[in-house]
Amino acid sequence: MVDPIFVGLAVLTVGSAIVALDTKELIYGAIGLAISMLGIAGFFLLLDAPFVAMFQIAVYVGAVAVLIIFAVMLVRTQALFTVREDKGRKAAGIILMLFIMGGLGATLLISGLNTPGSFTAPPVDIMAIGQEMLTYYSPTLIVMGLVLAGAVIAALALARREDVEQKDERAS
Amino acid sequence: MASYIESFRFGEFIGSVLWLVFWILIIFSLVGLPLLFIVLFYVPLPPLGDEPLTPYLFLTMIVDPTRTIPIIKYMIHTDLFRVAAFPGFTYAALFAAVTIFVERKFLAKMQLRYGPLYVGKIEGWLQLAADGLKLISKEIIVPAAADKPIFWAAPIAFVSVAAAAAALIPVAPGWVVADIDVGIIAVFAIFGFFPLIALLFSWASNSKYPFIGGLRALHQIIAFEIPFIISALSVVILAGTLNLTGIVESQIASYWFVFFLPISAFVFYLSSLAELERIPFDLPEAESEIVAGWITETSGMIYGLIQLGTYLKLYALAALFVVLFLGGWSGPIIFPQEIIPGYTGEKIYNPVTLSAIFWFTIKTFGVIMLMLLPRGISPRIRIDILLHTGWYKLIVLSFINMFVALALIYGGILGPEGLLVR
Numbered sequence: 001m002v003d004p005i006f007v008g009l010a011v012l013t014v015g016s017a018i019v020a021l022d023t024k025e026l027i028y029g030a031i032g033l034a035i036s037m038l039g040i041a042g043f044f045l046l047l048d049a050p051f052v053a054m055f056q057i058a059v060y061v062g063a064v065a066v067l068i069i070f071a072v073m074l075v076r077t078q079a080l081f082t083v084r085e086d087k088g089r090k091a092a093g094i095i096l097m098l099f100i101m102g103g104l105g106a107t108l109l110i111s112g113l114n115t116p117g118s119f120t121a122p123p124v125d126i127m128a129i130g131q132e133m134l135t136y137y138s139p140t141l142i143v144m145g146l147v148l149a150g151a152v153i154a155a156l157a158l159a160r161r162e163d164v165e166q167k168d169e170r171a172s
Numbered sequence: 173m174a175s176y177i178e179s180f181r182f183g184e185f186i187g188s189v190l191w192l193v194f195w196i197l198i199i200f201s202l203v204g205l206p207l208l209f210i211v212l213f214y215v216p217l218p219p220l221g222d223e224p225l226t227p228y229l230f231l232t233m234i235v236d237p238t239r240t241i242p243i244i245k246y247m248i249h250t251d252l253f254r255v256a257a258f259p260g261f262t263y264a265a266l267f268a269a270v271t272i273f274v275e276r277k278f279l280a281k282m283q284l285r286y287g288p289l290y291v292g293k294i295e296g297w298l299q300l301a302a303d304g305l306k307l308i309s310k311e312i313i314v315p316a317a318a319d320k321p322i323f324w325a326a327p328i329a330f331v332s333v334a335a336a337a338a339a340l341i342p343v344a345p346g347w348v349v350a351d352i353d354v355g356i357i358a359v360f361a362i363f364g365f366f367p368l369i370a371l372l373f374s375w376a377s378n379s380k381y382p383f384i385g386g387l388r389a390l391h392q393i394i395a396f397e398i399p400f401i402i403s404a405l406s407v408v409i410l411a412g413t414l415n416l417t418g419i420v421e422s423q424i425a426s427y428w429f430v431f432f433l434p435i436s437a438f439v440f441y442l443s444s445l446a447e448l449e450r451i452p453f454d455l456p457e458a459e460s461e462i463v464a465g466w467i468t469e470t471s472g473m474i475y476g477l478i479q480l481g482t483y484l485k486l487y488a489l490a491a492l493f494v495v496l497f498l499g500g501w502s503g504p505i506i507f508p509q510e511i512i513p514g515y516t517g518e519k520i521y522n523p524v525t526l527s528a529i530f531w532f533t534i535k536t537f538g539v540i541m542l543m544l545l546p547r548g549i550s551p552r553i554r555i556d557i558l559l560h561t562g563w564y565k566l567i568v569l570s571f572i573n574m575f576v577a578l579a580l581i582y583g584g585i586l587g588p589e590g591l592l593v594r
Contacts, residue, residue: 027319027322027375031322031372034368050352050353050354050358051353051354051357054354054357054358054360054361055357055361057361057362057364058357058360058361058364061361061364061365061368062361062364062365062367062368063364065368066367066368066371066390066394069368069371069372069375070371070390073371073375126353126354126414
């Protein structure tokens with residue numbers, strides 16, 4: 001039996017992903033990407049993982065898509081990209097995609113995940129994950145925190161502009 | 173065929189009204205009644221509540237209105253009622269309408285003006301309806317160089333996102349449209365759409381001032397989103413749950429969280445002012461600098477939809493403040509146990525729920541007034557001061573109460589089996 005919600009979400013996700021790749025207008029491509037990410041959040045909701053779904057929306061739609069759209073708006077697209085229509089490239093892309101999808105599908109079918117009854121495990125409890133993370137896996141949490149802090153400091157160091165600051169100091 | 177009566181006679185007026193009534197009665201008895209009976213007898217009616225709705229029951233209901241109580245009881249517990257009427261859209265939109273009127277009168281009184289005065293005779297209380305009619309009847313002008321699909325879609329998306337945020341708010345025990353386990357994160361995920369919509373709409377207008385306004389909206393909302401989330405996280409630490417109903421219940425079990433986390437409440441209040449683009453943070457719509465900001469090119473009902481969305485958002489944020497810090501619907505039961513003494517029939521009157529709704533409405537309205545207040549007394553601040561406030565000060569401030577919350581939990585004062593938990 002096919003779930004209509006699942007089919008709708010799949011059509012939405014894949015369709016907007018195709019729009020994101022194929023459209024001439026970059027801004028519509030960015031919007032298509034955002035809708036595709038929303039569709040993936042819908043899949044997470046279907047899979048009983050509302051926590052992941054909400055973070056998918058907050059991070060990917062709320063932050064990443066906004067960043068991409070912001071960048072696209074400030075870029076003069078004609079100067080950057082020249083559209084090259086080439087039938088051979090298109091056909092090669094489609095064949096490569098079919099090959100990868102077929103390979104992934106075959107792997108999933110062989111792996112035994114599709115046998116009924118293999119998903120009897122209860123839905124994951126977020127509280128339990130949090131407790132495990134603060135007790136047994138606490139070194140991992142600390143390492144993750146350090147990596148993120150390092151990334152933030154590196155971003156600050158990269159974004160810092162010596163010339164502007166010196167000019168400001170002289171002015172003040 | 174424009175014609176008007178030159179000599180008006182009251183008798184003729186009455187006669188024409190009677191003539192109309194006569195024809196309505198004739199048509200109803202010749203067409204309406206047979207249709208009604210055909211529907212009642214031949215179309216199988218849906219079962220309502222315990223008993224199936226038969227034509228005979230329907231006819232007895234017309235004679236004896238108390239028999240409709242089970243039907244009403246069934247109707248107000250359907251999902252459609254929840255989404256469309258009570259904790260959902262109509263309640264929030266009524267809040268928005270009352271807020272618009274009160275805002276205009278309240279600010280006018282603060283600045284020694286009259287405010288709306290003429291429409292509806294008494295203090296201009298019909299001004300909002302007049303404005304709504306005006307907006308509906310106005311032409312929607314889409315700029316020639318605008319990006320039409322985005323220009324049309326953005327206002328609708330704005331209203332629907334604001335309504336989605338309002339749908340997550342629990343109004344009374346069990347009265348919430350979407351009661352999900354990760355409620356507060358869902359609220360933040362939904363509020364993340366607003367800068368996206370503002371930016372897209374400003375870009376689609378293809379005009380200078382809207383685009384500047386849209387960029388300002390993006391910068392401002394993203395800068396204030398982080399203190400907004402962190403100040404709510406200290407509430408989550410105290411309550412031990414992400415569910416909004418659970419947060420309210422843990423406040424009923426102890427005390428309102430505003431007493432433990434006043435700094436968080438203050439940061440949340442400031443950030444919600446910035447999210448709402450209200451004075452003193454109305455830089456995206458600064459009318460003395462950039463015409464009307466990102467809504468410059470709106471006209472007619474597009475403007476009306478964006479205003480409706482803005483006020484729905486105001487309701488959602490004020491209600492979220494009440495849920496997080498002011499104990500939601502907690503309060504004494506002020507309604508009597510039964511309205512008609514000695515009535516032992518089917519009951520739809522519940523004093524607990526009614527007083528919960530009463531307290532929630534009162535508190536939310538108070539918070540909305542608090543959010544309207546700065547508009548009367550405060551000037552607009554500069555964009556660099558705003559960003560500095562958001563990124564440097566409010567984030568640090570919101571962390572203070574997170575440590576307070578952790579100390580309260582680890583000191584055994586709140587949390588499971590805490591000292592102050594009743």
